[in-house]
Amino acid sequence: MVGAVACVAPPLAVVGFAQWRGAKRRQLRSDLVEGLVPLMGIGVEVRCSRWAKREYIHPRPGRIEVRYAAASRDWDPKWMQQLTATVEARVGVDYKVEKHQSARKRVYLIPDISEEEITDDSPRAALAYKADVVIRELLGKESSATYSWGEDDSLSSIQVEFPNEIAVKLVSRMKRQSVERVVTGTLPGRWRSSWDIENSTANFRLRTEFPAAVPHPKINVTDENRYLIPSAVTEDGDTVFWDLRSTDPHGLTTGRTGTGKTVVLLGTCMEFAGRNWAVWVADPKRVEFLGIRKWPNVQVVATTVEDQIAMIWDAFELMEHRYRLIETAGADEDDFEPLLVLADEYTEFRSAVNAWWSENKHKGAPSKCPIFNAVGSLARLARKARIHLRFGMQRPDAELLSGEVRDNLGDRHSLGRLSPQGAQMMWEAAYIGTSVPRKIPGRGTATGPDGQPAEAQAYWTPDPRKVARSRKAGDIEILEGLYPTSTTHKRFTYEIEDEDSPTWLDDNDKPTLYTPWAAITQARRVPSPDADQHLTLDELLDDLSSAREAAAGETSAPAPEPREDRHLQLVREDEEPDDYGLVQTVCADRLRPGDLIDVDGDWVVVEEAVADPDEEGMISIAWRSDDDDAGELALTADDMLEVRRMTEESD
Template sequence: MATRVAQRPPARPTAPAAVSLGVLPRRQLTGIIPALLCIAFATAVTGLNAVRPFTDLVPVVWIVAVALAVGAIASGVRAFQRQGRMDPAIEAVLPHLGAAQPTRALVEPVKWTKGWVGLPARIKIRYASHVVDDDPRFVDQIIAGLTRRLGAEYRVRKHNSRRCVLIVELAPASDPVSREQQRAIEVVKQVIDPTASVSVTSAEDASVSKIEVKHNVGPKMAIAARRSQIEKVVSSMLPGRWRAHWDLEGDKIRFEVRPTMPDMVLHEVEPAAALTHSAYKSFRIPIGPDEDGQIQSWHPAVSPHCLVIGGTGSGKTSFQHTVLTHLTHAHWRVWVLDGKRIEFAGFRDWPNVELVGARVEHQVRMLHAAHELMEERYSQLENGTARLEDFDPLALIIDEYATFKARVQRWYKTVKPKGAPAQAPVLDLLSDLARLARSAKIHILLGLQRPDVEFLGGEMRDNFGARVSFGRLSPQGANMMWDSFAVGVAIPRNKRGRGITLNAESLPVEIQAFYTPDPAKLDSSDKADWDHLAALRPATADYERMMVRDPEPELTDDGEGEEVEPDYFQWSTAEIVEWDPAAASKTQPGTLRPANVTPLDPRERVRFVPDVDDEAPDVDAAADGDGYSESLEGPAVELEVGDLLLVDATLGLWGVVEGVEPDVVDDEYLAIEYRDIDSGEDGLLTVFDNSVISYRRPEAA
């Protein structure tokens, strides 16, 4: 019976292991014998000429003979010294060439650089036919040996594997590496891969601006947390703020200095085309550029409503002005509910701003009118008398809704008729509009001072898919707004218009919102702002300015004929007519008083109580630990994202924790990524995992 012998599959070709061959034979100094022959020739000519004169050129013969002798000796000495320079390199390379014994014949310099000795500029290398020369390490080992022993960089010029010949040459001289470049190379190799290939690019001021890395640790880089930590480590160990672009398939990384975000970017518009349904579906409202210069925008056809949050001086109102001017320039119909009554005063006569509600009565009528328009369009769609493309889009800008709500509740008590609901019906309309208005081409921009669970919880939050926050958030507000206790809580204090929004991947990114000046706050000296507004102003109005006509008081039917002020339902159904300056001047805000207010006659010792401000004072997210618990102490491993960490006890510096991961260099350490609560700058703190630290935890909302 035949026996089957299992054959092992051929192993992967590998370069031969280095074999010690001993030292090369002793060098020989050439040129002496040729020099002696030249002197002997001159001596012989001189002797013969003395016995039998035949020439007068004996001195010339001696000059030539001495010159040749000196040349021969010099050439021999030079060759001897060059051989001395080559021998260490030959001995380093021979073990990889399959040589049976040490010999200089396999490594032959065929060209030298200028100078008395110089460097071999080109070297011809022959190797044995049994050497596996398709292993990349074969050439690398030869190049490394030559570079190490000759003190210069070499590269492959030609490799003829059929003839077993390798020709290498000096690599072109590279630019000198500065101290900053060397530091960058060392940091990247230590953090990522000691064998990585690193190239550094410098800016005009000689600072490092870009680092490109080719590494061999792809599986480690596949972990997102590790990539984030490496980016933080590089940013903390090198000057400036750095970010990384990862090529996981090619095992490449590109680090570059984060660009500086501008402090102000003007809102500019391009000539607007006709507002067709196709244009409506692709229409975007620019919010502002992120740190990459990418313009983040609100796409109403995809995210029908936008929620904007920001305290006083954060840039929220300017952003709403940007939205208004962009919409009107694109032929949109715009209604404005001015919660503070004065923030949109400069845009009341702006083309395509059809209606501005400053008084609470007019604001209530506006929301009822928007709801009626929505119901009317739904009926037309249901009956088949209209299609969605037949409707013009309407943008409803609601500024300071919390203030509006508080005022409505007080006002409703003065106009509530008998048998009416306990709460003003208008307060139930916003949720209906947020849920249903999209299908009627009605879109809402809702402005708030601070996050509120009423607008950021449950269904309402889902309906406001587009969101922007300006200024600092409390950790609770950040969690409601962005599902993170850390996002937006460390926005720089003095950056008006700086905020957070969602990018195309629905990830929070920092932006600098476009700036639009307020016409009501400009004077004659602000020529640049007036010119800017002139460029934003639509040339023609597609929609005429409208106003709410105040209902007339009714007379009682008890025979006394007393006037009764309009009740809630009369205001909610008041007529909306074309703008009439004369009629509007009769009912300016503040000229009417609620029906239940009785004027006081002058009398002594009357103490007036200041009106209660509807708006709660803005609170700094980090001042005195607001939004955070009292200071706690515990091991570093207990830290969580969103905690407020005491980074430097001496200086009293605190930072918002953005990540906690094992250190990439030493597993016994933790790398804590944080953002400085005052400056907003990123930082990295490395501590033992059992180190006791001070921190504050976000309080429950």
């Protein structure tokens, strides 16, 4: 279903500088009329135009047209002198007669200034004027701005000081983001802001270019970063961390096929394993984490619904055990080693569990599988037990992202572009992440170092299964830097007994009350048949060494041919679906972030559409392409455009 047109007005300014400026100009016209009535009669009219730029407190028109009554003494030289003297007294600037049309009873006046005093009309001055208007519109008429310029006279940064009474209104993050969005929508380029509310200052600067890919750096654990799990970098070059000791002990990663979600989750698993901590994975697709099944310290990759339920229940039981140790044995939270419990494709997992429960629910059982209660308990309580949940899903899920579970998934990372509905669920703002370029894998929005959402480029973490086939030197080197220094956790599987097992027979070998759910809750860990076999990089590292030698000219040996092992054939992923609806016609003042519009034959996404504070009736539109190109459009409010919007079902 195509999303309905949002009938909302263009964004309003924080203060209303344009209205204040207009009032000052109207007041000047009224003053001129009042001063000229004794000379020209009650019917006198004054029209002002060509207003001087950057003169707000005392506005100065570049041209004044005076229309007067036929009975006026316009033939008297003193009459004209009185006219110019009155205008000069009211405006505060000397004026001279440009032309006098006696027959039409009109006089045109212009400022009497020298060539040196003529206002600078260069492109830089015009841009500075527009920036002045925007800043005063947003942050108050008494705000002041200092500009920095690039070599090509492009505006690169704006340092602003604003009144204290405005600072109070900017305490809200939403207000500050609104200001940033309007600046992006009205000035050339894409802008971001930093704020010092205490000192009533702000800095706006052009966004820097992102790298197309960021290789996952080598693990180098120190006391300072042991509990900081890195996953991406922001446009400022800051590392995005999942802080396991913060109030956000659990996390959520979303992304459609091809956006890089699995790559990010693989990196998270390897970061935990590289710290010699245990990793448990639920893999409903069965092949997404095939490449790390034998990675050291990855203890279990559960692929059947029964094993996945058993794994979640096992984590719940471990949490209960650790709580008992704290309560009765004097243990401390720091005595426990962190455990990663990763539930990928959680929406698929939930559907599979519901189907399994409908077939295996026993008499008197609740309508909903109890494993979901265990998930809720883990989300609320597992932090103290050093058990950390990470959910993966293709789209933000309304059922998961509601209530207590959502509140405990504080560390979030959305890969790719979100719909306004998905952005609202994920980031509690319908515009965040809606303009992420679609053709750059790994680009998305993540919880930044300051706890606020920030655009980020995820680390590239290669899948060992695919590297074994491709033998790319760069990928081998990345895996070498992530490989654990030791194996401290051996692999296991779950043994789930059937109803004929002795466990379910009484002393007379008669069946007791067996249920599939009871069997899962009694599942035992047993060592995997290949528990002592681990994926090694020796063969891959030999390839890397050969590649390095060849690059240095030390050997003429050809690079190894890719292996054709059948079990290493790549699973081809479908192309990313187009989640946008049919073309509809929308007027410019009804555009919203996330809409697709046609620019020169290409569909680009609207990053912001705002009323231009300097040009009444105009809408400034900032857009962004799938390749991360950006540009601006200026349209009248009633211009009609062809628009495509994300369907509501897309998230």
